[in-house]
Amino acid sequence: MIDKLIEQIQKLQNPTVVGLDPRLSMIPEHIKEKAFEEHGKTLAGAAAAFLAFNQEIIDATYDLIPAVKPQVAMYEMYGAAGMQAFIDTVAYAKKKGLIVIGDVKRNDIASTAQAYSDGHLGEVEIEGELIEPFGEDFITVNPYLGTESIEPYFEHMKNRDKGLFVLVKTSNAGSGEIQDLPMGSEGHPLYETVGQLIDKWGAAFRGSYGFSDIGAVVGATHPEQGARLRQLLPHVFFLVPGYGAQGGTAEDLAGCFNREGIGAIVNSSRGIIAAYQNKKYSHQFKPDEFAQASRQAVLDMKADLNRVL
């Protein structure tokens, strides 16, 4: 799956992933009105608004971007209806040819990780019927439980062409509290140890660009650490959150790419999906043109990233 992602990035000359992390405060009134009219002021109403919003953004951007990354928490907070909107968003994006990174940050002991693996990357068997419940291409996972908690994903990675992004150095300002803790007498930070584990796990999953199907989440908000990790982990592809609304600039994340200008995909969520609410775009696009504002924000982000690559 990493080869397909890199090919799409190369073809479109755009290492941008659109974070589909809707909030009700971002949804234009006309979409909310219709959803709440049909479903009431309910969880199903919120879910319907999210799906309609996402579909329009996907329609307006899919020809420019390799991938989308829905953040499951934004959907899960609206219960089962919200989860269905997440699942429907995944399906809609895939139908449009997009690669889908499910930002779920799951993990657990092996038997439980297997359930997440089957649900998100694989299939479940119900009395002989095989059903694909979620269908993402990649998911994000948490490394705290070690190799045992990652191995349950390997089968679907191999047999169904799937991938992972494992948390290494997250974009929050305080990520260093645990992730930068110095290990042993040499004092390397914990996140480097995690990065090296990812490199080891991914050795059996390297594709034709030298990158493996097990990538790392490395925040744009920590430029020095990103650059250091890029050197340390030449085979590990990075998913880079933190650009834009969280404060990371194109210059900050340039070090996450290698000399050939590959090695990372950069997420922007609010900056793209709520572009019409940003004063940079709001004079030009009305609320019912929100998706066109998102398209313009994608073009601007692409230009900004290509400036430093």
Add this chain to the structure above:
Amino acid sequence: MIDKLIEQIQKLQNPTVVGLDPRLSMIPEHIKEKAFEEHGKTLAGAAAAFLAFNQEIIDATYDLIPAVKPQVAMYEMYGAAGMQAFIDTVAYAKKKGLIVIGDVKRNDIASTAQAYSDGHLGEVEIEGELIEPFGEDFITVNPYLGTESIEPYFEHMKNRDKGLFVLVKTSNAGSGEIQDLPMGSEGHPLYETVGQLIDKWGAAFRGSYGFSDIGAVVGATHPEQGARLRQLLPHVFFLVPGYGAQGGTAEDLAGCFNREGIGAIVNSSRGIIAAYQNKKYSHQFKPDEFAQASRQAVLDMKADLNRVL
């Protein structure tokens, strides 16, 4: 919420939490037949089977146990229908007076953690309507993103009497790979640092037994570490997985309790909910008596734990 949990444990003389982690292979045929007849061989069919199974187990055990701990992965793998069965299980258990620990192991950067907090412990607002999507009393969370990722839960802990269990030392055999890494020149393991952070976070949330609403997940499969953590963290209550099917014995986890015999709640999942499939109980209970087998397994576990306390 920790006071309520401790009171229930004391009243029932039973520090057992039943892990409601159903799998289709555990569900008796008569329940599956009915569910698949009504819903087809679908995700909704699996979800209906889980809910019916859980309800019968809750009915047969609620007077003996303080709490249940549904593992969300087992439900999430069946998509939105599965999530609804999780939510319905939470509601059913609460209606029976049980404390519910949602074993969700979520976490993310603060703005996203807020979504998990609102969804699982709080309410969401939809056009002025307040809806409680999940309704657990406690959830489990992952500490890798640091203090910033825990603070979003504090408001609901304070205002809605909720609690957390943060992963410290998990029950899997390989948990030490990351969790035991020696920190700095003194070489204390990472999980101790995480434990000390939990103690700090919980200082503002201590109840009348001296324990705080922010507990720690400490596996029964690591007896020495459990005992060491109990000494190190006298104000942190432990959620102890790994008893029974995972290999932890009552003796192994005795060190997780303090001298007064409090300080921990011990989870058993398969050992209780699939007791009727275990040869210890299968001669005595037929598949349609599965819930009575679970009741007997709870009584046996209670006796086993009280033997060492």
